[in-house]
Amino acid sequence: MSPYDGPSTNRVTNGLLLCADLHNLFDRGYLWIDGSCRVRIAEGLAHYAELDGHSLRRVAVNARPDKDAVAAHRDERVKRVYG
Structure with missing residues (x-):
């Protein structure tokens, strides 16, 4: 996903609708979407x-x-x- 950078990146296919806490995890790499469109969570986030x-x-x-x-x-x- 490209970081928001104005109108050129403001399109439906460049985003996921997430609540704030999940969005922060996504941005930091602790939550991601795998190749099968499944949510994955980093270890240690019980x-x-x-x-x-x-x-x-x-x-x-x-x-x-x-x-x-x-x-x-x-x-x-x-x-x-x-890493």
Whole structure:
């Protein structure tokens, strides 16, 4: 996912609707979306462990997050957490 940078990045396929705490975890690489569109939670976050493995809700194709953007975000952010 590309960080918000004005109108050019403000599109449905470049975002996930998350509450503030999950959004912070996502931005820091402690929550990510795997290649099967399942939520993954970093080890040691017991409070959020019940979310691990849940699938994203199905939405219209034109409203789904871009898979390549999700993968790039995951690769960049999760590497920071797990090295």
